[in-house]
Structures are given as C-alpha cells and as structure tokens.
Amino acid sequence: MLNASLRVDAATPVALVHRRTFGSFVEHMGRCVYTGIHEPDHPTADADGLRRDVAALVRELGVTTVRYPGGNFVSGYRWEDGVGPKEQRPVRRDLAWHSIETNQFGLNEFMTWCRNLDIEPMMAANLGTRGLQEALDLLEYCNHPGGTHLSDLRASHGHPDPHDIRMWCLGNEMDGPWQIGHLDARSYGRKAAQVARAMKMADRDLELVVCGSSGSAMSTFGQWEATVLEETYDAVDHISLHAYYEEHDGDLASFLGATTDMDHFIDSVVSTADAVGARLRDPKRIQLSFDEWNVWYLSRHQAEAAVQPTDDWRIAPRVIEDRYNVADAVVVGNMLISLLRHSDRVTAASQAQLVNVIAPIMTEPGGPAWRQTVFHPFALTAGSASGHVLRAEVTAPVQETDRYGEVPVVDSVVTSDPDTGRAALFVVNRSTDQPVTLDADLRGLAPTGVARALTLANDDVYAANTMENPDRVTPRDNKSAHLDAGRLSVTLPPVSWTVVDLTADGR
Template identity: 70%
Template sequence: MHKATITLDPALRVGPVQRRTFGSFVEHLGRCVYTGIYEPGHPTADEDGFRRDVLELTRELGVSTVRYPGGNFVSGYRWEDGVGPRERRPVRRDLAWHVTETNEVGLDEFVRWARKAGVEPMMAVNLGTRGVLEALDVLEYANHPSGTSLSDQRIANGSPEPHGIRMWCLGNEMDGPWQVGHKTAREYGRLAAETARAMRMAQPDLELVACGSSHLSMPTFGAWEAAVLEETYEVVDYISLHAYYQEHDGDLASFLASAADMDAFIEAVVATADAVGARLRSPKRIQLSFDEWNVWYQSRWHDQGPPSDWPVAPRQLEDHYHAADAVVVGSLLISLLRHSDRVTAACQAQLVNVIAPIMTEPGGPAWRQTIFHPFAETARAATGQVLRTVPVSPSAATGRHGTVPLVDAVATHDAEHGRAAVFLVNRSTDTPATVEIDARALAPTGPARCRTLSDPDPYAANTAERPDRVAPRPNTEVHTEDGRVTVVVPPVSWSILELSTGG
C-alpha cells in the first residue's frame, strides 16, 4: 500500500471548468457516420435516419461540442458534395482513408443530428486542396440568414434557419506528410491567415483554430507553432494540439503515465504561443484547442494498412478498449482540466465505432466501451472552478515518460451549487493506494461518495454480450471525518469522489 495526500483550497483556482473540454469528433472515417450515427434501416432509426440509441448514448456521455467532418478526410473534401437532394450527390474517392464516400450525410444532416444530440457543431474547412473562396462559400451557406445564392440554396435544401456555427478549424494536421495538400509552416500560416481574415470580413465573431503540430514528436514541433502563429496571431483564437496514446511492448507503467506527455505538450505549446505574442507585443493570449486526443492503437492500423478496393464505410480503426485504456482516458481528462486556463476546447476522437467510446453493430445494439465511463462521469460532475491540486505521492520511473507520481488528481468546486469532485488515478500496476484528502476549506456537509473503475484483469473489455463488464462501481473503502476524506483505490484504477460542500 502506498499513501498520497491531496489538499483542496477554493482560493487556489486554475479557472472555470470549460464545457467545451468535453467535445467529441465525427469524421467520415470507417463506420463513424454510416452505421454509427446514421443508419436509416436500423430499428431505432428516426425520421432522418439517425440511430436513436446512439443519440441517447451521446447525451449520456455529456458531449458538448462535436468537430466535423475531419480529420484527414477534410483535406480532400468538397463540402458541396454533401448538400442538396441525395440522389444528385456525387460519389467520390476519399484519398485520406482510401475508401468511397457516398455523401449521403453532409453539412445539413450533421447539423440536424447535432441539434438532436444537444451539441455545438464545430466545422473544419479544407485548406489542403482548397482555400479562401471555398471557406467563404461554406460559411455563407451555413451561417448567412438568407438573400444570397448560397444561403438561399441552404433554405431550398430544407434548412430555413442558419446553422450558426461559431467555431471553425482552418484545415487539419497540415504539418503531416500524410495529409492531402501537406504544406510547410510558412505556406500553411499564410493561407490560414488569408482565410481567417476573409472569414472575419463575413462574420467577425467567429472563433478560429489554426493547425498546430499533429503530435509532440513531430520533427517540426515548436518551430511549426512559432511560424504559424507569427502569420496568424491576431486573426485566430486557438492553436490546435493532437495526441494519441497506446501501450507499447507490454509497458503498462509507461502507458498509465501518458498524461505526463500530454502535460508537457500543453505547456510547451503555451510557452511557444506566449513567446510569439511577446515578440509581437500583443496583449492577446492564444487559447489551445486539443481537438484530437484519445487512446488509439495506431500500430494495428499501420500493420493492417489501408484497404485496396475503395470500400464504403468499412470497419476501420475499431479499437476495443479495456480497463487500463479507461484509466488512461480518465487521466488525460485530468490533464485537460488542470490546464483549463488555456485549454478551453478539446475533442475526444472519435464518437462512434472509430477509436470510440460508443460501439454499434449494423442493425444491432449499441454499447458503452470502457472509455465511455470516465468521460461521462467527468463531464457530469466537473462544474464550477478547477482547483489547483498537487497530490503528494510516491513516484515511479517509467521507460517512456520519466519519473511520475503514482497518484494523479484534479478537483473541481462549484460553490454556487455546493458540490465538489475529485478525479484521481492510481498508476501503480500492482499496489493499492490510500489517498487522504484534506477538504476542510470546502466545509463538507456530509460523507464523501466514491466510485472506482478497475478490474482484476486490466485488459478486461466490454462487449455487445457483456456491455457492463467494466464500469465504475461504488467504492466502500471511503471514510469522512472532520472534513478529511480517506479512500483506498486499487492499482490501475480511475476514481471519482464527490462531496457536498458548504459553499
């Protein structure tokens, strides 16, 4: 048994909980759209062909924002293909994933789905094979009320009200050689700045996201952000970050410490962005949009390779997650929350079937993967202010991420509604932890309640036949006395501890 201590103080605030932290991502990739959110012949399909079971799980997940339509897909996408009568929509090859896109679902359908799901749409524009004019066109189609060619086309296509999309990504992963239309930092930065200025001429209140590095280990990391922001600093609001994690070669300890890499990534981008702002003598602060993150076993994708016969909506990137994956997802959410002063938007990639918390079978059930639970619980319970929480814990060396504390945590406090939540992980692979939480400054009014996600087998997974094998369960080893809470958490675990407070 190892021991850790945490002190909660409502005066030590990071910043408000950002609801956009709990965003997700729907890309035209694999079965995310087709037989994911959309399956007209499914028993639960509504009048628009959307699966009601997936809509219900999306609401339960607590998703706030959904990024669309890519991802790599957007760098070759013609948005016009996905609007108007379905029978007239062209069928195209998608070079990003080497599949055939039918365009049965496009912008209008996605916005209709988003409204049913109660989420904010976040749109990406193609700056890989297209540019300023096409970005202006899709903005006019989506957001202008009426009286112009493209807004009237939207109305004729069955969407009389403007879509009102506020947040727009200026391309996707343009630093990546795998990207259709890959560019250098200066080439992309100039195009992104031109596009941003033009879009703001049409609608000044947009929130615009410039592409940052595709991941921390990109050879151009840092230099890319600096060059792009030197071009775009005054015309964008966000720089993006993308990161995926997986267990390598049976090194579970390093995998459980993945959030240390996310912390370093965020802090390096903040430092770079602020250095550019200082050189430009700008009072503005660029925010961070971590608009792709998750556990993704990319080695499986690379081993398999893309399909050779251009199929429609094949099974691609369908990782089946286990208990340890859920613990890592919970720890990545801890990292995002503790940086909520600068990370003010994030999207877990993706929502359904493709490296996703929700899985479906065509014509069959939908169920929650293990990673569904820490996301849903955190989205539900994290309200008010994020508190600066620094656990005092034993540390352990890892092969990939250096020495890390075995217990990691973050807390939120909602004084208005009298509640607090502590989200914590035990990264040890074999030893329980006793965690002592000093909550006296929050004036708790009753006993703490704790739920823990763990399994004797860290590789246990949920399936259609056993959809609830891995889920948070009540933790009975929690005790509250005189404002102090003690809880015992097992190895390889994620926990949520909730308190009623006096203010």
C-alpha cells in the same frame, strides 16, 4: 499498501470548467458516420435515418461539442457534395481513408443531429485541396441569414434559419506529410491567415482554430507553432493540439504515465504561443483547442494498413475499431484530469472519435450499441465537473517507467461549484500492482458529505466490454471513501480511476 496525500487550494482557482472540454469528434472515417450515428434501416432510426440508440448514449456521455467532418477526411472534402437532394449527391473516393463516400450524410444532416442533441458544432474547412473562396462559400451557406445565393440555397434545402456555427478549424494536421495538400509552416500560416481574415470580414464574431502540430513527436514541433502563429496571431483565437497514446510491448507502467507527456505538450505550446505574442507585442492570449486526443493503438493500425490492398475501395469499412480495456479507460480518465488542470489555457477539446472508430460507443449494423470502458470516465467527468477547477497538490510515491522516467503513482484534479454546493475529486492510481490510500485535505471546500464514490478497476486490467458482455467493466461503488472534519480518505485499487462527489454548505 502505498500512501499519498492531496491538498486543495480553494482560494486561487485555476479557471472555470469549460463545457467545451467535453467535446467529441465525428469524421467520415470507417463506421463513425455510416452504421454509427446514421443508419436509415436500423430498427431505432428516426425519420432522418439517425440511430436513436446511439443518440441516447451520446446524451449519456455528456458530449457538448462535436468537430466535423474531419480529420484527414476534410483535406479532400467538397462540402457541396453533401447538401441538396440525396439522390443527386455524387459518390466520391476518399483518399485519406481509402474508401467510398456516398455523401448521404452531409452538413445539414449533421446540423440536424447536433440540434437534436443540443450539441455545439465545430466545423472544419478544407485547406488541403481548397482554400479561401471555398471557405467563404461554406461560411455563407452556413451562417448568412438569407438573401444571398448560398444562404438562399441552404433555405431551398430545407434549412431557412442559419446554422450559426461559431467555431471553425482552419484545416487539419497540415504539418503532416500524410495530409492531402500538406504545406510547410510558413506556407500554411500565410494561407490560414488569409482565410481567417476574410472569414472574420464576413462574420467578425467567429472563433478560429489554426493547426498546431499533429503531435509533440513531430520533427517540426515547436518551430511549427511559432512560425504559424507569427503569420496568424492577430486573426485566430486558438491553436490545436493532437495526441494519442498506446501501450507498447506490454509496458503498462509507461502507458499509465503517458499523461505526463500530455502535460508537457500543453505547457510547451502555451510557452511558444506566449513567446510569439510577446515578440509581436500583442496582449491577446492564444487559447488551446486539444481537438484530437485519445488512446489509439496506432502502431497496430499502421501495420494493418501496410498490407491492405490498394484496389479495395469500400463504403464504411471497419477500420481502427480499437476495443478498449480497463487500462485504456484509466489513461483516458487521466487525460481528462490533464485537460481540466490546464483549463486556464485549454478551453476546448475533442475526444477522437465518437462512434466505432477509436470510440467510447460501439455499434453493430442492424444490431445493438454499447459502451466501451473509456465511455465511463468521460461520462462521469462530464457530469460531475462544474464550477471552478482548483489546484490540487499531490504528494505520492513514484513509479519508474521506461518512457517517462519517474512518474507519481497518483494524479488528481478537483472542481468546486459554489452555486450548487457540489465538489468533485477525480483521481487515478497509476501503480501497476499496489493499492493506494489517499488522504485528501479538502477543508478549504467545507465539505459536508460524500454523495457518491465510484471506481473503475478490475482484477484483469485488460478486461473489455463486448457486444455479448457490454457491462463487464463498469464503475463500482467505492465504499472506502470516508469524510471526517474536511479530510477525505479513500483507497484506490491499482490501475484505477475514481470520482468522489462531495456536498458542501449543507446541500
């Protein structure tokens, strides 16, 4: 058995826990929308055609924000197609995902769904095939109270009150050659700056997200951020980051260590943004919106897409419906640890996506909805993390990986909420074959007891949940957790994610 230790610095918190960290992403892609959240003929559908069984799981998941309607989809989207009488809405081809878009679910249906679930919307504007005027029109339709053409049009569509959307993405992955309307950094930066300044003339309190790199492996990474921020620094509030990880060729150790790459990605973007701010002599700090992140077996998707027929246009095809296993869930839990650890600069995040498409929730048309393995670390982190993020200094053995070199086998973050007297420790064991005994010095938190200790692990690290066996992988009580005089001892199985909820101050 391996041994590791952890010490918490309760005196200098990193930042508040941001509720926007627990965001998700709904794109018109595959079955995320149609037969995902929207299926009028489903036995659980409400009067708006929204699946109530899926809504219940979204509530359980703890999602706070949702980015919409893309993703790559947004770069060819005409928002006007998805409002007004459904029988008059045009059917279009979606070039991004090579499918047919019926537009039976659009902006107002999305906002109704958000209100029902108390979710904050995060809207993306099309800066691919469209630009300034279309973004201003969409903003007027969404946010102006009334008395103008587009705000009155919204009212005539049954929504007299403004949607009041505060957070907006200025396009999506505009650095990617796959993106409809792809631009170089300087051209995109100038276009985004023009749109951003005009949008804030219309509504000065908007929060705007400018496109960063689609991933740290992009050849333009770093230079893209610097150039785009040189053009937009005064007009935007956030820059986006996107990252996906997968296990390659059975290299489990590297996969479990992937979050070290995520940490470096975040630190690099922070450094670049701050360097631009210093050159511009602007005291404002640009925050980070990690608005696409997840495990995605992208190489598998690319191989499948290469052999798909080009004349096959379908409505809501089954695409990238990855079935997640235990190892995937551990990596997702570790990515949440990274996001929390960087809460001083990562103030919003969106796991991509919510239903069916690389998602924590799966559905069958006309049938059930169930939780994938990755559902559990997200739901438990969203439910337990509150108050402040604290610095956790971990000392642990290392595991050699082909992709990332030496990686500590233990990674962790701690949150503490003085208002409730609760604290939570989130920890992963990345070792592929060894349990770890963790000794955590939590005396600075004055904990009084272990309220709950749950571990997600399985003897088969590739075990997954299915429609037929939806609860094969669930978190289990970790009875090894023991608190004595402010020191917590807990045994972590190999390839595992654990949460320990603690009480303090006698509460």
